[in-house]
Amino acid sequence: MTDGKRRIAVIGAGPAGLSFARALAGTDTEIILLERQPLSALSSPAFDGREIALTHRSVRSLCDLGVWPRIPPNEVHAMRQAKVLNGRSRFAMTIAPGATDQRPLGILVSNHLLRRALFEAVHQQSNVTLRTGVAVDQAQVERDRVRLKLSDGSILESDLLIAADSRFSQIRGQFGISTDIEPLGRTMLVGRVRHEADVEGAVTEWFDRGRTVALLPLDRGLSSIVLTLKSADADALSALTGPQLDRQLTQYCRGRWGVMSVEDRLHAYPLTLTYAHRFVADRFALVGDAAVGMHPVTAHGFNFGLAGAIRLAKLIADAPDVGDNQRLAHYATAHRAETRPLYQATRALVGLFTDDRPVAMAARHAALRIGASRPTRSALRALLMQPGEH
Numbered sequence: 001m002t003d004g005k006r007r008i009a010v011i012g013a014g015p016a017g018l019s020f021a022r023a024l025a026g027t028d029t030e031i032i033l034l035e036r037q038p039l040s041a042l043s044s045p046a047f048d049g050r051e052i053a054l055t056h057r058s059v060r061s062l063c064d065l066g067v068w069p070r071i072p073p074n075e076v077h078a079m080r081q082a083k084v085l086n087g088r089s090r091f092a093m094t095i096a097p098g099a100t101d102q103r104p105l106g107i108l109v110s111n112h113l114l115r116r117a118l119f120e121a122v123h124q125q126s127n128v129t130l131r132t133g134v135a136v137d138q139a140q141v142e143r144d145r146v147r148l149k150l151s152d153g154s155i156l157e158s159d160l161l162i163a164a165d166s167r168f169s170q171i172r173g174q175f176g177i178s179t180d181i182e183p184l185g186r187t188m189l190v191g192r193v194r195h196e197a198d199v200e201g202a203v204t205e206w207f208d209r210g211r212t213v214a215l216l217p218l219d220r221g222l223s224s225i226v227l228t229l230k231s232a233d234a235d236a237l238s239a240l241t242g243p244q245l246d247r248q249l250t251q252y253c254r255g256r257w258g259v260m261s262v263e264d265r266l267h268a269y270p271l272t273l274t275y276a277h278r279f280v281a282d283r284f285a286l287v288g289d290a291a292v293g294m295h296p297v298t299a300h301g302f303n304f305g306l307a308g309a310i311r312l313a314k315l316i317a318d319a320p321d322v323g324d325n326q327r328l329a330h331y332a333t334a335h336r337a338e339t340r341p342l343y344q345a346t347r348a349l350v351g352l353f354t355d356d357r358p359v360a361m362a363a364r365h366a367a368l369r370i371g372a373s374r375p376t377r378s379a380l381r382a383l384l385m386q387p388g389e390h
């Protein structure tokens with residue numbers, strides 16, 4: 001640190017990298033944000049099919065960061081209650097807010113609107129320099145500085161490096177961090193659908209044989225569908241278009257919501273879960289999916305990424321040395337304590353609810369019936385909707 005400036009390099013201007021940069025607004029840190037995508041992909045992100053279920057805590061954080069007012073109010077949708085269904089059974093376990101809680105279970109916002117709002121806020125920030133269309137190829141610590149080699153051949157130095165470069169982070173391995181990587185052989189298809197039935201603001205999570213269907217209500221007769229299938233089945237379905245796709249989708253849903261029609265197209269996300277063995281190294285920290293790549297079924301990914309980014313930013317905001325090992329270690333311990341139990345619980349839930357052997361079908365039927373009992377209902381509620389304040 002020759003000139004007394006506190007420089008932080010951030011790899012990745014996805015939701016997590018942007019949240020981290022935003023959380024350091026108003027501090028005297030100098031942030032350089034490096035993103036391999038072009039500027040237009042950040043300033044006008046295209047609709048990607050994802051509707052992000054936000055906790056109340058995340059909404060509050062986005063308000064504090066000055067990001068929430070940038071999301072058009074008519075694009076914000078409430079999740080009033082949730083229903084969990086198993087196979088062909090008509091029984092539905094209903095999860096609703098507590099009797100004294102007037103708030104919905106959570107809030108839905110399209111991922112591209114969230115990304116746009118975060119970008120707009122960060123773009124105006126005086127302590128952030130954005131470099132787009134350039135990837136970080138290599139990074140290493142040399143004499144208390146991090147040295148980065150970029151794809152355009154240039155070299156950068158910083159006091160701390162944040163990798164927010166996705167669950168497939170290339171950089172964390174260069175800092176000696178190994179990661180559990182678990183491809184599930186399943187693909188999520190997501191997109192907006194019109195349907196005949198009125199779902200009255202209720203989210204449905206339906207675990208059926210060979211597939212999982214979630215329906216997230218946006219408007220009367222309009223929802224976001226999240227269909228998880230074996231990857232080969234997902235490839236076959238996404239190859240269809242127009243009336244053929246609509247017919248097949250209606251059939252997949254066994255007519256539960258009447259005739260369905262896809263608004264534009266379905267977007268495919270092959271599922272791979274990741275969990276880094278360490279979140280920090282010398283002058284280095286992982287943020288967002290680069291640290292914890294959750295299964296989207298329980299809607300924790302961005303919520304965790306945001307919480308972690310804010311926690312880390314607060315810890316280093318006033319540090320004389322932003323790469324201080326103790327502060328980084330503190331972040332790692334707290335973020336692991338918050339994410340590890342839910343990561344494991346989500347894997348267990350997915351295991352139980354995607355196992356099509358008769359004994360597993362019976363077990364989850366029983367689990368949902370018992371779900372009428374308080375502990376199971378609270379566990380599922382915390383897992384699926386994360387409405388609380390954790």
Ligand SMILES: Cc1cc2nc3c(=O)[nH]c(=O)nc-3n(C[C@H](O)[C@H](O)[C@H](O)COP(=O)(O)OP(=O)(O)OC[C@H]3O[C@@H](n4cnc5c(N)ncnc54)[C@H](O)[C@@H]3O)c2cc1C
Nearest residue numbers: 012014015016036053135136165166288289299301302303
């Ligand atoms: C179908 C689906 C539904 C979801 N629903 C929810 C939900 O309801 N609630 C919720 O909380 N979460 C949800 N998530 C999870 C959420 O979308 C992710 O957690 C979040 O997008 C991760 O953000 P990120 O910034 O960590 O990573 P990313 O969005 O992957 O961004 C990483 C960025 O880093 C850049 N990059 C990578 N490598 C380099 C490099 N070497 N140099 C420069 N740039 C680089 C990439 O171009 C990219 O822009 C869902 C995910 C999916 C797939």
